[in-house]
Amino acid sequence: MKAYLDNAATTKVLPEIANAMAAAMVENYGNPSGIYELSRNSKNLLDTSREQVAKLINASPKEIIFTCGGSEGDTMILEGIVKKYRDKGNHIITTKVEHHAILHACEALEETGVQVTYLDVDENGKVSPEAVEAAITDKTILISVMYANNEIGTVMPIREIGAVAKKHNVLFHTDAVQAVGHIPVDVVADNIDLLTLTAHKFHGPKGTGAVYIRQGVKMDKIIYGGGQEKGLRPGTEDTAGILGLGMAAEHALNHMEENKKRVGALRDKLIAGIEASIPEVRLNGARVDRLPNNVNFSIKYIEGEGLLLLLDMNGIAASSGSACTSGSLDPSHVLLAIGLPHEIAHGSLRLTLSEFTTDEEVDYVLEKLPQIVERLREMSPLYNK
Amino acid sequence: MYTGKVMDHFANPRNVGELSDASGVGEVGNAVCGDIMRIYIKVENNIITDIKFKTFGCGAAIATSSMVTELAKGKTIEDALEISNQAVAEALDGLPPVKMHCSNLAADALKAAIIDYKKKNGMSTEGLEMCPGCCHGCGKEEKNTD
Numbered sequence: 001m002k003a004y005l006d007n008a009a010t011t012k013v014l015p016e017i018a019n020a021m022a023a024a025m026v027e028n029y030g031n032p033s034g035i036y037e038l039s040r041n042s043k044n045l046l047d048t049s050r051e052q053v054a055k056l057i058n059a060s061p062k063e064i065i066f067t068c069g070g071s072e073g074d075t076m077i078l079e080g081i082v083k084k085y086r087d088k089g090n091h092i093i094t095t096k097v098e099h100h101a102i103l104h105a106c107e108a109l110e111e112t113g114v115q116v117t118y119l120d121v122d123e124n125g126k127v128s129p130e131a132v133e134a135a136i137t138d139k140t141i142l143i144s145v146m147y148a149n150n151e152i153g154t155v156m157p158i159r160e161i162g163a164v165a166k167k168h169n170v171l172f173h174t175d176a177v178q179a180v181g182h183i184p185v186d187v188v189a190d191n192i193d194l195l196t197l198t199a200h201k202f203h204g205p206k207g208t209g210a211v212y213i214r215q216g217v218k219m220d221k222i223i224y225g226g227g228q229e230k231g232l233r234p235g236t237e238d239t240a241g242i243l244g245l246g247m248a249a250e251h252a253l254n255h256m257e258e259n260k261k262r263v264g265a266l267r268d269k270l271i272a273g274i275e276a277s278i279p280e281v282r283l284n285g286a287r288v289d290r291l292p293n294n295v296n297f298s299i300k301y302i303e304g305e306g307l308l309l310l311l312d313m314n315g316i317a318a319s320s321g322s323a324c325t326s327g328s329l330d331p332s333h334v335l336l337a338i339g340l341p342h343e344i345a346h347g348s349l350r351l352t353l354s355e356f357t358t359d360e361e362v363d364y365v366l367e368k369l370p371q372i373v374e375r376l377r378e379m380s381p382l383y384n385k
Numbered sequence: 386m387y388t389g390k391v392m393d394h395f396a397n398p399r400n401v402g403e404l405s406d407a408s409g410v411g412e413v414g415n416a417v418c419g420d421i422m423r424i425y426i427k428v429e430n431n432i433i434t435d436i437k438f439k440t441f442g443c444g445a446a447i448a449t450s451s452m453v454t455e456l457a458k459g460k461t462i463e464d465a466l467e468i469s470n471q472a473v474a475e476a477l478d479g480l481p482p483v484k485m486h487c488s489n490l491a492a493d494a495l496k497a498a499i500i501d502y503k504k505k506n507g508m509s510t511e512g513l514e515m516c517p518g519c520c521h522g523c524g525k526e527e528k529n530t531d
Contacts, residue, residue: 303419305443309395323419343416379401379447381423381439382416
C-alpha cells in the first residue's frame with residue numbers, strides 16, 4: 001500500500017493535462033511571437049490559458065502575467081515594486097510565517113536599505129489586520145501577506161488586510177500559492193493588488209505559474225529580454241506549461257466545491273483519528289480557517305526525520321518541519337513563530353491531501369502512524385509512559 | 386541520502402533500552418537542537434559487558450547510537466575510549482555531510498557514560514574532556530541549503 005500525503009509540496013499532474021501538454025510540445029511548437037499560423041495557434045493557446053487563470057481568481061485576463069512559478073513570482077513582485085517606488089518609500093510589511101521566497105527576497109532587499117517589518121502571528125499562525133494597520137508608515141510601499149500557510153494550512157484574514165491596505169493606499173500582495181485552486185480566491189472582493197500562484201500545487205505542471213497585477217498597478221521588471229508578458233516577464237513562453245496551467249485552473253474551478261467538501265472531510269477524519277489514537281499530540285494551525293487539504297501535528301518526544309523515514313518504509317510520503325528536514329539546525333520558522341518550543345517543533349508531521357487522496361490512504365496512515373510513533377517514543381529518552 | 390548500513394541500524398537498532406543496574410550513564414545533546422543520546426553501560430572487570438541506548442533524534446542519530454553500542458560491547462574501557470565519532474560514521478559507511486556534526490554524537494555519549502562510571506568508582510577522569518553537548522556551543526554550526 002502507498003499513500004501520497006505531501007500535496008503541499010507538489011501534486012500529481014492530471015493525466016489529461018500531461019497528455020495535452022505532450023501533444024502541444026510536438027504539434028503546437030510555434031513561438032507565440034511569430035505571425036504565421038503555427039505561431040498564431042500558440043498565441044491562442046496563451047490567450048485561452050490567460051482567461052482560465054483569470055477566471056479562477058476573478059481577475060481580468062490582461063491582469064495575468066505568466067511566470068515560471070511561485071518563487072519567481074514572489075521575487076519579481078517584491079523587487080519590481082521596490083524598484084518602481086523606491087523614491088516614494090522604502091518600507092515593506094510582511095509576516096514571520098511567509099514562504100522563504102518572500103522572506104529571503106525581503107532579506108536581500110534589506111541589504112539594499114529597504115526596511116522590512118516582519119509581523120508576529122498568533123498561536124494559530126494568523127496575523128491580525130490591526131497589526132498590519134499599526135505597522136503602516138508614510139514610507140510603506142507594499143504589504144505582502146500569504147493567503148494560506150504552506151506548513152500549517154492557516155488561512156489569513158486576507159479580505160480584512162486588503163481593506164486596510166486600500167484604506168491607506170498601500171499596495172497589497174499575497175503569495176497565494178497554497179490557496180489558489182483549493183479555496184475561492186477573489187482578487188476584487190479581497191482588495192488584492194498583486195498575487196502569486198503556481199500550477200503544480202493544483203495538478204498542473206511544475207515550472208509554470210502566474211502573477212496577477214491589478215490593472216493600473218505599475219512595477220518594474222527584473223528580467224530583461226523581449227516584450228513578452230508586457231515586458232515584465234521576457235522570454236519565449238512555455239506554451240505547453242502554460243496550457244497545463246490553464247487546464248489545471250479550469251479543472252480546479254469546476255471542481256472546487258466538491259473537492260473542498262470531500263478533501264476537507266478526509267482531512268477532518270485524519271485529524272480526529274490522530275487525536276484519538278496518539279496521546280500528546282498538538283494540531284498546529286487554525287481549526288476553522290484552515291486549508292481543506294492540510295493536517296499538521298506536533299508529536300511530542302520524537303523527531304520528525306525518523307518519523308518520515310519510517311513512514312516512507314511503509315510507503316507513506318509526508319513531510320516535517322524538523323531541523324533535519326528544514327535544511328538548517330533550526331526547526332521550521334513557522335512552528336517557532338506560532339510559539340512552539342524547539343523540541344516540540346522538531347517533532348512535527350505535515351500530511352497534505354489532494355483530490356486523488358482516497359479513504360483507503362487515510363485509513364492506512366491511521367493504522368501505521370500510531371505504531372511508528374510508539375516505536376520511536378520507546379527509543380526516546382524524553383518519553384516516560 | 387543514507388547508506389544501507391545507516392538505514393539498517395535505523396530500522397533495526399541494536400541495544401535499545403535502559404540498564405537498571407548500569408555502572409555508568411552518559412547523555413549528550415539537547416532537545417533544542419533536536420538530538421539527545423543517552424547511553425547506559427555495565428562494566429565488569431574493566432570490560433563493557435552490556436550497553437543500551439535511548440535516543441531522541443533523526444535517522445543518523447539513532448543509527449550512530451546503535452552502531453556505537455555494537456562497537457563498544459565487549460571492549461575494555463581504554464579501547465572503548467578510542468572509539469571516535471568519526472569511527473562510528475565510518476562503520477556506517479559514512480553519513481551525509483550535514484549530519485557529521487549535529488547528529489554524530491554517539492561516541493561522545495559513550496565517553497560521557499565512561500566518565501560517569503569512573504567518577505562513581507573514584508577513578509581519575511583526567512584528560513577526558515567532553516564537548517559542551519549542544520549544537521550551538523562550539524561555533525561549529527553547519528548550515529546547508531536545499
